[in-house]
Amino acid sequence: MKSTPLTADIVRTIVREELERALNIVAAPEVTVDANELARILNVSTDTVYRMARTSDIPGHKLGQWRLWPSEVRAHISRPRDPWQQSNRSRARKRIT
Numbered sequence: 001m002k003s004t005p006l007t008a009d010i011v012r013t014i015v016r017e018e019l020e021r022a023l024n025i026v027a028a029p030e031v032t033v034d035a036n037e038l039a040r041i042l043n044v045s046t047d048t049v050y051r052m053a054r055t056s057d058i059p060g061h062k063l064g065q066w067r068l069w070p071s072e073v074r075a076h077i078s079r080p081r082d083p084w085q086q087s088n089r090s091r092a093r094k095r096i097t
Contacts (some may be wrong), residue, residue, distance in 0.1 A: 018043065018079055024071045032067040041070065 006011075022041040033041070035049040038058075043048070053060040053068065059076055060068040 011066050012077075015042070016074075019074055019077065021068075023074055032069055035066045035068065038070070038073065043072075 019042060035046050035053070039046045049058070049068075050066065052058045053062075053066050058068065058072045059072045060066050
């Protein structure tokens with residue numbers, strides 16, 4: 001059996017499908033979840049969710065602890081990206097000239 005290489009588009013599609021499937025389990029899409037729950041939904045580590053929230057890669061608010069809306073995360077992940085756009089992480093770094 002010949003395997004196809006995983007490209008960014010294939011991975012993004014797989015993540016989007018898994019996220020949509022996982023978010024259908026949540027009773028109300030407007031209910032906030034914490035970083036641990038979102039990490040379980042996205043199948044990533046909790047540290048990754050914290051880093052993505054801190055750098056604004058996913059939308060969320062810190063009210064004592066990070067609160068995230070799965071519907072906003074789904075919309076944010078599924079929007080088209082400009083391949084030439086500077087990353088939030090790079091934009092946040094100080095430039096020394």
